[in-house]
Amino acid sequence: MSEPTATDRLTRIETKLDVLIAQHDRVTADHEQRLRALERARWPLPSLAILVAAASAAASFLT
Numbered sequence: 001m002s003e004p005t006a007t008d009r010l011t012r013i014e015t016k017l018d019v020l021i022a023q024h025d026r027v028t029a030d031h032e033q034r035l036r037a038l039e040r041a042r043w044p045l046p047s048l049a050i051l052v053a054a055a056s057a058a059a060s061f062l063t
Helices: 006-042 044-062
Strands: none
Touching: none
């Protein structure tokens, strides 16, 4: 069997690179989805804190 040429080696490298890029894109998309889910779950906490503070302030003025 003959030794691979430079073109053959380059083709193998490009193929491996395409596979790695595809895997990276899938991981990045999954990471982005998880970050968005965490951000959606956390936004009510500051709003709830403001509502509780406003209700406490109103209650303190009324009593």
